[in-house]
Amino acid sequence: MKSRPGSPSLLPRLRIVAGKDIAFGPGKAELLALVAETGSIGEAAKRMEMSYMRAWSLVQMMNRNFKAPVIKAVRGGNERGGAAVTETGRRVLALYQRMEKASRKAVQADWRDLQKLLRH
Amino acid sequence: MKSRPGSPSLLPRLRIVAGKDIAFGPGKAELLALVAETGSIGEAAKRMEMSYMRAWSLVQMMNRNFKAPVIKAVRGGNERGGAAVTETGRRVLALYQRMEKASRKAVQADWRDLQKLLRH
DNA sequence: TGCCGTTATATTTGACAGAATATAACGGTT
DNA sequence: AACCGTTATATTCTGTCAAATATAACGGCA
Numbered sequence: 001m002k003s004r005p006g007s008p009s010l011l012p013r014l015r016i017v018a019g020k021d022i023a024f025g026p027g028k029a030e031l032l033a034l035v036a037e038t039g040s041i042g043e044a045a046k047r048m049e050m051s052y053m054r055a056w057s058l059v060q061m062m063n064r065n066f067k068a069p070v071i072k073a074v075r076g077g078n079e080r081g082g083a084a085v086t087e088t089g090r091r092v093l094a095l096y097q098r099m100e101k102a103s104r105k106a107v108q109a110d111w112r113d114l115q116k117l118l119r120h
Numbered sequence: 121m122k123s124r125p126g127s128p129s130l131l132p133r134l135r136i137v138a139g140k141d142i143a144f145g146p147g148k149a150e151l152l153a154l155v156a157e158t159g160s161i162g163e164a165a166k167r168m169e170m171s172y173m174r175a176w177s178l179v180q181m182m183n184r185n186f187k188a189p190v191i192k193a194v195r196g197g198n199e200r201g202g203a204a205v206t207e208t209g210r211r212v213l214a215l216y217q218r219m220e221k222a223s224r225k226a227v228q229a230d231w232r233d234l235q236k237l238l239r240h
Numbered sequence: 241t242g243c244c245g246t247t248a249t250a251t252t253t254g255a256c257a258g259a260a261t262a263t264a265a266c267g268g269t270t
Numbered sequence: 271a272a273c274c275g276t277t278a279t280a281t282t283c284t285g286t287c288a289a290a291t292a293t294a295a296c297g298g299c300a
Contacts, residue, residue, distance in 0.1 A: 076266030081276035106226035196296030
């Protein structure tokens, strides 16, 4: 995994915590989107520069915290396995992205003021 | 430090990251408020059930990431030392709390929908 | 100068998360 | 039954961060 050190300095971070787990958050959202795009957990992991194992454990965590799985994985077969985002998964992602956007917007004015108080 | 396991399941978490540091976030906001209330880093730490050392390192991190310090500490003397929140500190805290509130509000409708998809 | 409670700082220890590694399972096709 | 690339799972290693521990510095006052 790789952090992006150069950039932002702000981030409104929405996390859904369920007991010990973080059921959903920015990283899982990105992963979910990449699985939707690539049809593969492994490929999504590669693009996020994280290990397959880690990606897979995140998928597990998501799946066990929602009523219905957000990703359905298949192994073997002529297609050599793969993964797909479920309808629930799509809905979760869409809602989350809307929330992120709304949060950013709601915060931006005060954020600009706060930025002035920061070094650099 | 102690997590509160029983409660929420949602939290819009605003973090200001500066390089490797988290310049400000929910924990530091609470700490800052408690220092303002108690006039002591040690007492604030106690109320948050964290070690003095940790609280102090958080204060350091805040102070070095803002243009002006958010907390001014005094040691020795007849008053036996203590700490006070600066004007900058008060402004930072106020802005942060407003941002938190605005974020929560902006998100609440979608959050209710998302909750329905969660187990429990 | 010794006392106090607070801040300030260094050092060691321990726990845990994630990385790394290794291997198995799958199942349609040929 | 051999093959393929993907998912699934266990195990070990390791680096990092927080906790724990210890100690020093401060400075007005009696």
